[in-house]
Amino acid sequence: MSMVAEKESTASNDAAGTPILSVRDLVVEFPRPNNTPFRAVNGVSFELRQGETLGIVGESGSGKTMIALSILGIVPLPGRIIEGSITLLGKRIDNLSLAELQKVRGNDVGIVFQDPMTGLNPVRNVGSQLKESVRRHQHVSAAEATEIAFHALDDVGIPAARDRLKAYPHELSGGLRQRVMIALALINHPDLIVADEPTTALDSTIQAQILDLLRARLDKSTIIMITHDLGVAAEICDRISVMYAGRMVETGSIADVLSGPRHPYTEGLLAAVPKFDVRRPTLVPIPGQPPTADDAITGCSFAPRCTHAQSKCNERPELELIDGRPVSCWFPRPGAAG
Amino acid sequence: MNDTTPSSNGYLLEAVDLKVTFRAPGGRKLHAVDTISIGVRPGETVGLVGESGSGKSTVALTLMRAHEPEGGTIVFDGQDITHFNERRLKPIRPRLQMVFQDPYSSLDPRMTVRRIVAEPLKAHRFGTRVQINKRVDDLLEQVGLPPDAAERLPAQFSGGQRQRIAIARSLALEPKALIADEPVSALDVSIQAQIINLLRNLQDRLNIAFLVIAHDLALIHQISDRIVVMYLGEAVEEGTADDVVGRPQHPYTVALLSATPVPVVGGDAERIVLTGDPPSPINRPNGCRFHPRCPVARDRCRTDKPPLVEIEPGRKVACFYSGEMPPPRDLWAHEKEESASTGD
Ligand SMILES: Nc1ncnc2c1ncn2[C@@H]1O[C@H](COP(=O)(O)OP(=O)(O)OP(=O)(O)O)[C@@H](O)[C@H]1O
Ligand SMILES: Nc1ncnc2c1ncn2[C@@H]1O[C@H](COP(=O)(O)OP(=O)(O)OP(=O)(O)O)[C@@H](O)[C@H]1O
Ligand SMILES: [Mg+2]
Ligand SMILES: [Mg+2]
Numbered sequence: 001m002s003m004v005a006e007k008e009s010t011a012s013n014d015a016a017g018t019p020i021l022s023v024r025d026l027v028v029e030f031p032r033p034n035n036t037p038f039r040a041v042n043g044v045s046f047e048l049r050q051g052e053t054l055g056i057v058g059e060s061g062s063g064k065t066m067i068a069l070s071i072l073g074i075v076p077l078p079g080r081i082i083e084g085s086i087t088l089l090g091k092r093i094d095n096l097s098l099a100e101l102q103k104v105r106g107n108d109v110g111i112v113f114q115d116p117m118t119g120l121n122p123v124r125n126v127g128s129q130l131k132e133s134v135r136r137h138q139h140v141s142a143a144e145a146t147e148i149a150f151h152a153l154d155d156v157g158i159p160a161a162r163d164r165l166k167a168y169p170h171e172l173s174g175g176l177r178q179r180v181m182i183a184l185a186l187i188n189h190p191d192l193i194v195a196d197e198p199t200t201a202l203d204s205t206i207q208a209q210i211l212d213l214l215r216a217r218l219d220k221s222t223i224i225m226i227t228h229d230l231g232v233a234a235e236i237c238d239r240i241s242v243m244y245a246g247r248m249v250e251t252g253s254i255a256d257v258l259s260g261p262r263h264p265y266t267e268g269l270l271a272a273v274p275k276f277d278v279r280r281p282t283l284v285p286i287p288g289q290p291p292t293a294d295d296a297i298t299g300c301s302f303a304p305r306c307t308h309a310q311s312k313c314n315e316r317p318e319l320e321l322i323d324g325r326p327v328s329c330w331f332p333r334p335g336a337a338g
Numbered sequence: 339m340n341d342t343t344p345s346s347n348g349y350l351l352e353a354v355d356l357k358v359t360f361r362a363p364g365g366r367k368l369h370a371v372d373t374i375s376i377g378v379r380p381g382e383t384v385g386l387v388g389e390s391g392s393g394k395s396t397v398a399l400t401l402m403r404a405h406e407p408e409g410g411t412i413v414f415d416g417q418d419i420t421h422f423n424e425r426r427l428k429p430i431r432p433r434l435q436m437v438f439q440d441p442y443s444s445l446d447p448r449m450t451v452r453r454i455v456a457e458p459l460k461a462h463r464f465g466t467r468v469q470i471n472k473r474v475d476d477l478l479e480q481v482g483l484p485p486d487a488a489e490r491l492p493a494q495f496s497g498g499q500r501q502r503i504a505i506a507r508s509l510a511l512e513p514k515a516l517i518a519d520e521p522v523s524a525l526d527v528s529i530q531a532q533i534i535n536l537l538r539n540l541q542d543r544l545n546i547a548f549l550v551i552a553h554d555l556a557l558i559h560q561i562s563d564r565i566v567v568m569y570l571g572e573a574v575e576e577g578t579a580d581d582v583v584g585r586p587q588h589p590y591t592v593a594l595l596s597a598t599p600v601p602v603v604g605g606d607a608e609r610i611v612l613t614g615d616p617p618s619p620i621n622r623p624n625g626c627r628f629h630p631r632c633p634v635a636r637d638r639c640r641t642d643k644p645p646l647v648e649i650e651p652g653r654k655v656a657c658f659y660s661g662e663m664p665p666p667r668d669l670w671a672h673e674k675e676e677s678a679s680t681g682d
Contacts, residue, residue: 030494057526058526059526059528060496060497060498060524060525060526060529061495061496061498061499064496065496065497076493114497114524115442115497116440116442117440117442117443118442157616158616159391159615159616159617159618159619160618160620163362163363163618163620166364167363171360172391173390173391173394173395173396174390174439174440174519174520175390176390176391178390179390197497197524200520200523200524200553201390201520201523201553202390202553203387203388203389203390203392203594204553204555204594204595204597204598205389205593205597205612206389206390206616207553207599208597208599208611228523228524228525228526228527228530229554229599230527230601231599231600232599233601234599234600234601234602234603254603255603258601258602258603259602259603268528269526269527269528270601272527272528272530272531273527273556273601274527274530274531274554274556274557274559274560275556275560276555276559276598279559279560279579279580280560281538282531282535282538283530283531283534283535283560284531285528285529285530285531285532285535286528289482292484292485292486294484294486
């Protein structure tokens, strides 16, 4: 659209060159009174190249949202990034001031928050929030901003988009609110889109439409897609990383991971996906519970629940390349070959 | 012992001809729910699916009497509760509970998890302080939260953890009817399975009438006895879970099923893409509400509104040309392959 001011290219991002985003050894801690701090993210590294979509899947509470918030520099207090670096478009962003971060947000990075209330202001209507974001990052008139806001809502399939500009977040259904957040994240054409469970409240037809919309942005943007829906990951991601207890335990091309999981946690997760087959009296969860902050596990965090664990698993497995992809397991599953 | 009185058709919780409207900007009417009837029997699970914005949460909230219906009646346990005031609703609340769609705004941010889960127990005099604390700890354990969770605030939890806090609270008083709005959408599939199994065990033990709203059709099919499909405030298809998923009759249901992503790369080849604008509940299309996007719509569909008719006992469809849409791609195909290849 002509009204969208073309952004000057912020960095050279020829495919082989610098990655769009590089996260190195990220550690996010929450202090606990009279106790050792809790590591929500415990040494996570990954890289993203222009036009790529990385899926982050895994255990509820394993630190996926904290990775997203770290990139935006908004880890909630008393949480803190205590180690690691985050480099966006060739520039370190983990040590920026608040004002500098404001510019990064929206302009370079657009985020779809998992919590609609972090992303949306409950006492202002949807239109004014979209317009404010447009005018903060693009040099347009108020009338032009209104048009851009309208089109942004229309693009995410919101019916009667013009009327909805005047709606307040509480007047919207869960899925409409989620689409408003997607519109807000995309409105300034960011280089990096971080989408944290962006389609949980959407029916499959609208979800398909949103995935198409994201895909259409891939010539200019790069996407991190956090999701519990492995079907969604299969549709849009090039690579996925599987998280367990603050760590990425397995990364690979989406096809490799789905058809031949190497980490036993990934294998268990795939087995628990509900399927369209005969109705079963029970579904199959992974036995046992994820570790808590007080379980001082020195070895593999998944070992207490793992049917393949041996004494070796009392030592922490590092990420090692298995068939060219990083997996942290002493006894990896056979994968597709088996 | 049976302390509930289902209505003549066996429903414990029922809405008859429910109609809910909101005021849209500009003073116009937004038709969120337009004459829907839905009922759940003790021990039964009814799945409510449909378009985002089609009125599912509004149905749920109106059943809970959080919205005033413009028309229709709500019957719980043999009593017409449509116009009950808060005082008369109070004795009903412990037996009728809900898990809200948004686990962020439905939990009081200033209260510890212990207080949140204990609140219904205290309000309905569950027992001594010690008994209440014990019950809270048990509930938190059942939904897979760590032992120290009770003393923390909602903001200190991940999305899926908050959803489980809400589930624990809804189960505290062992309700007779439970409405759950997207109860597991923020959970990884393993914890999802664990929570669903927990709800099922409880349902078996207490004969709970369970109304569940979800977008995941494979999951809904797994857990529901019957499924109701909504589009723009109305029910367009209804039947047993196997029928609705295996032999969908309404073109919208077919589209919904065909767009369901499967965790296989390249598994989305035959998706039916709906064209046309999604409909507005403020300005609804004439005739069949689905006709502007329907691949098999004819002239008649633009002018006449198809009623929801019973085509077989318990099987209802609102479409003049039901069954004409080719069935969605074989959703079960990849699983057959899978089980064939893992079978050896
Ligand atoms: N303010 C806080 N204080 C203490 N711990 C916290 C706080 N916020 C989050 N946590 C913990 O940090 C961990 C990671 O949380 P995060 O939100 O990143 O999980 P997630 O992987 O996104 O999970 P989900 O899939 O359920 O959204 C969780 O175990 C959570 O309990
Ligand atoms: N309090 C309200 N004020 C005004 N409009 C409302 C209100 N609550 C809901 N609506 C509107 O009513 C319609 C139905 O909303 P509802 O939340 O029931 O949809 P839903 O089927 O649950 O959708 P989703 O799957 O997206 O959660 C939507 O158009 C919504 O914007
Ligand atoms: Mg999260
Ligand atoms: Mg809803």
